[in-house]
Amino acid sequence: xxxxxxLPVAWFAVIAFGVMMYxxxxxxxxxxxxxxxxxxxxxQLDHMMNTAAPIWDGNETWLVLGGAGLLAAFPKxxxxxxxxxxxxxxxxxxxxxxxxxxxxxxxxxxxxxxxWGLAFWLGSVFAAFAQGVILGAIVEGMPLQAGKYIGGAxxxxxxxxxxxxxxxxxxxxxxxxxxxxxxxxxxxxxMARMIARPLTLNVFAFIGLVSxxxxxxxxxxxxxxxxxxRFLWLSPVPLLVVMATWLLWRAIPxxxxxxxxxxxxxxxxxxxxxxxxxxxxxxxVPPSLTIWEAAAPPATQGFAIAGLVVLLPAILGYTWWSYxxxxxxxxxxxxxH
Amino acid sequence: MSLxxxxxxxxxxxxxxxxxxxxxxxxxxxxxxxxxxxxxxxxTRDAIWRDLYxxxxxxxxxxxxxxxxxxxxxxxxxGTNWAPLSxxxxxVIGPLLSYEVLTAFFMExxxxxxxxxxxxxxxxxxxxxxxxxVALGTLISTFWITSANSWMQTPAGYEIIDGVFHPAxxxxxxxxxxFPYRLVHxxxxxxxxxxxxxxxxxxAYLLRGQHRDAATRMLKLSVVFGAIVVPLQILAGDMxxxxxxEHQPMKVAAMEGHWRAGEPGEGVPLVVxxxxxxxxxxxxxxxxIPRVASLILTHSxxxxxxxxxxxxxxxxxxxxxxxxSFRIMVGIGTAMLLLxxxxxxxxxxxxxxxxxxxxxxxQGWRAMTLSGFVAILAGWYVTEIGRxxxxxxxxxxxxxxxxxxxxxxxxxxxxxxALVYLCxxxxxxxxxxxxxxxxxxxxxxxxxxxxxxKTPARPLSVGDDSVENVA
Numbered sequence: 061x062x063x064x065x066x067l068p069v070a071w072f073a074v075i076a077f078g079v080m081m082y083x084x085x086x087x088x089x090x091x092x093x094x095x096x097x098x099x100x101x102x103x104q105l106d107h108m109m110n111t112a113a114p115i116w117d118g119n120e121t122w123l124v125l126g127g128a129g130l131l132a133a134f135p136k137x138x139x140x141x142x143x144x145x146x147x148x149x150x151x152x153x154x155x156x157x158x159x160x161x162x163x164x165x166x167x168x169x170x171x172x173x174x175x176w177g178l179a180f181w182l183g184s185v186f187a188a189f190a191q192g193v194i195l196g197a198i199v200e201g202m203p204l205q206a207g208k209y210i211g212g213a214x215x216x217x218x219x220x221x222x223x224x225x226x227x228x229x230x231x232x233x234x235x236x237x238x239x240x241x242x243x244x245x246x247x248x249x250x251m252a253r254m255i256a257r258p259l260t261l262n263v264f265a266f267i268g269l270v271s272x273x274x275x276x277x278x279x280x281x282x283x284x285x286x287x288x289x290r291f292l293w294l295s296p297v298p299l300l301v302v303m304a305t306w307l308l309w310r311a312i313p314x315x316x317x318x319x320x321x322x323x324x325x326x327x328x329x330x331x332x333x334x335x336x337x338x339x340x341x342x343x344x345v346p347p348s349l350t351i352w353e354a355a356a357p358p359a360t361q362g363f364a365i366a367g368l369v370v371l372l373p374a375i376l377g378y379t380w381w382s383y384x385x386x387x388x389x390x391x392x393x394x395x396x397h
Numbered sequence: 398m399s400l401x402x403x404x405x406x407x408x409x410x411x412x413x414x415x416x417x418x419x420x421x422x423x424x425x426x427x428x429x430x431x432x433x434x435x436x437x438x439x440x441t442r443d444a445i446w447r448d449l450y451x452x453x454x455x456x457x458x459x460x461x462x463x464x465x466x467x468x469x470x471x472x473x474x475x476g477t478n479w480a481p482l483s484x485x486x487x488x489v490i491g492p493l494l495s496y497e498v499l500t501a502f503f504m505e506x507x508x509x510x511x512x513x514x515x516x517x518x519x520x521x522x523x524x525x526x527x528x529x530x531v532a533l534g535t536l537i538s539t540f541w542i543t544s545a546n547s548w549m550q551t552p553a554g555y556e557i558i559d560g561v562f563h564p565a566x567x568x569x570x571x572x573x574x575x576f577p578y579r580l581v582h583x584x585x586x587x588x589x590x591x592x593x594x595x596x597x598x599x600x601a602y603l604l605r606g607q608h609r610d611a612a613t614r615m616l617k618l619s620v621v622f623g624a625i626v627v628p629l630q631i632l633a634g635d636m637x638x639x640x641x642x643e644h645q646p647m648k649v650a651a652m653e654g655h656w657r658a659g660e661p662g663e664g665v666p667l668v669v670x671x672x673x674x675x676x677x678x679x680x681x682x683x684x685x686i687p688r689v690a691s692l693i694l695t696h697s698x699x700x701x702x703x704x705x706x707x708x709x710x711x712x713x714x715x716x717x718x719x720x721x722s723f724r725i726m727v728g729i730g731t732a733m734l735l736l737x738x739x740x741x742x743x744x745x746x747x748x749x750x751x752x753x754x755x756x757x758x759x760q761g762w763r764a765m766t767l768s769g770f771v772a773i774l775a776g777w778y779v780t781e782i783g784r785x786x787x788x789x790x791x792x793x794x795x796x797x798x799x800x801x802x803x804x805x806x807x808x809x810x811x812x813x814x815a816l817v818y819l820c821x822x823x824x825x826x827x828x829x830x831x832x833x834x835x836x837x838x839x840x841x842x843x844x845x846x847x848x849x850x851k852t853p854a855r856p857l858s859v860g861d862d863s864v865e866n867v868a
Contacts, residue, residue: 114510121506127472128494135487142476143800150810153470160466161821164459168828213806356488359564364492371499382507385518
């Protein structure tokens, strides 16, 4: 296999991995932000935010890797997608600004403490929704003419992208709730357990709805799911989704395995993500650009991937180390005052 | 009414990057300063060092947070507003930015968490290691982003195929002609910015009779550091200028307000003040000193540099902003030099740290607290406006780099960015100001860690105590 064939494949895998890491890691941080209104008082919101305070910054860096990696490996996609989705990207960035600074400002504010709590909540909600809309718009397909996007400033707005927006929002909320089950105890954990089950049902319903809609999109993502006998090969994915949902439903109320609900929620996201990627393959911007059509030359992709091979394991290593430094339950009141 | 997406995109980029640069410019120096403070504390066990570390760590946390969120905006600007630039130059600058993420951003973000919240969870040495990794990360980040910018200023190591840049020699790309100068100039600028904040804050404490020991210590360090680094920075700036003369002569001509060649042997005057008139291609109200620009730039009294009129009008950068920004930067550099030299002299005479006898100098330091930020912005305006009308110098015009988006969409995003940034970063600056007013707290109690291995909810209270009510 020539280098022009496999380098774009490798890079597609890298970007998919980076985006998935972002979705999983910032997903639970955005998720606990989405759940902010369930905090009975400011102390409880403190407790929720403190579970993520030492790590949110590193989690968000995966988004930057996604952006920079896309620019390096598939500059056409970076240019096309971001300019076509100008307004949802703007919404996401502004929301992330509010969410991010709320981590720093809220603990310093007194009169504005509630306002920064609100910024944390709304920032998380809109960032999650915008990411879902962006995902939906990409999956739905980007009409091109002579290499230029012709959808207009609101081309991303559709029933499907609104559905994926709400679906991602709900999914992140589930990640956040199960993260809180893992990292807290007392009333915060009880609150998380209470809302995790309804969220599980909703997420399952959204996965079903989106999956059912996919074959009817003009981008024909998922059409390949039903070509020839492929469905047979791919059928473990939906089966695993059903199984993970069932296990998650059962694990949520049990107080002997606090990590299990979080792991199962993560696995739901991984499965959903894998399902989408299998449907999109080999397109990176369906139905217009395949990964080979969009790829940067081997001189670019090769140079960047050489560093990645060395640096990514190191990054994963010290990221794991930092999580282990902050392992265990986060107390509700320690260090307070 | 027609909204020009190109002009609005340029304003937006200038706005979001100007805000963003303020934070890294500060945290690059601050991270190294924190490493220094922690090192002193571990070596001497003198509690003042630890208190100072805790104090500046709070400032660092707020500044770094604002740098992160404004930086995420930057990483998408090239795609949203400058899609053709990304498409045509992404093959070259994309990997440089990727390396920045891989070698710096993850390291900074991850070790920052340990630095802020891990004091009770890791050993002292490991915590010091985390601080050093954050400091190293800020410098590595500067390396890559400056390289990417420099490549766009002085492109090298590329070939153009069908209008798209392809890398031909990565070593030549990364170490392009202006990169070493720009990197040194920028790193020193960042260190000096922090140095003058530290010195200015210390002077304010001394003037108010607060935190005497800590403030004296910090001001001494600022004077020593400034006395060494300000002259080095002036030298680095001079060399950077000579390099620019070679590769971007029109930028230098705009800096000097040099429109036309004089008589042979007349040399180029140093224009001290003027109002550049772009339309008439001349200076109004010019006051110049004959031959000095020749001396500075060519090291000979009758040396010539290419005047602005040697290229067609549409190839010239906007002269007035470059001309004035350059004078602001140089003016601040000169003021910095004067201040550190006079301060060193007063220190020897024993008057510097006396709030009465050293009053004028301390007020000078206080007035110069934020001067580094102004100088950095002015310097970047010189180099970024001076490379117009190109994004990739000489090869890709700014007008060809803009996304095909509607002017209305860009006007909307610009308005949103302006509103949000002013609110959010205004609030952030206000909290920083309050933290500084509160000052280092002596013997801040070290937070307890539960025996059960639980994370203190707000360890080390990184500025967690409310600062709003501080007078």
